[in-house]
């Protein structure tokens with residue numbers, strides 16, 4: 001009986017730890033969505049359509065046709081100054097995301113390509129993020 005009282009919470013703890021790890025897998029769309037909602041949707045909006053003349057769209061953005069590396073570096077480093085997206089000039093500041101791990105950046109960019117830009121076949125793995133970040137300009 002004593003054992004059962006001890007084992008039950010341990011088992012729950014193990015299940016909880018296991019589910020946390022699953023949540024943090026690089027290509028988990030829930031993790032990517034959570035990162036997008038908390039860090040990007042303010043400006044680019046939940047549907048990725050952008051905000052008026054201030055924040056450019058990610059849905060149907062011609063910028064996303066660039067190399068993945070360029071997109072990953074931009075998300076990591078942020079941006080300021082002028083940027084032309086779909087022929088329109090934007091000049092607000094985008095904050096950097098240098099605190100995100102390679103896994104988090106992989107989950108986030110995969111989410112953007114698959115769910116916002118409707119490119120279901122695009123998956124970005126942490127190794128690709130690592131390689132991209134080592135060559136950012």
Ligand code: HEC
Nearest residue numbers: 039040043056057061063079080081083090091092093094
């Ligand atoms: C404070 C507002 C703001 C936040 C938050 C923000 N961005 Fe941006 N983003 C911008 C602006 C402004 C630009 C254009 C930059 C410029 O003018 O130099 C931009 C440009 C971009 C671009 C390239 C242009 C395009 O539309 O395709 C991508 C990709 C992008 N952001 C992704 C993200 C992602 C992913 C996040 C979340 C991690 C994020 N942004 C968070 C404001 C923001």
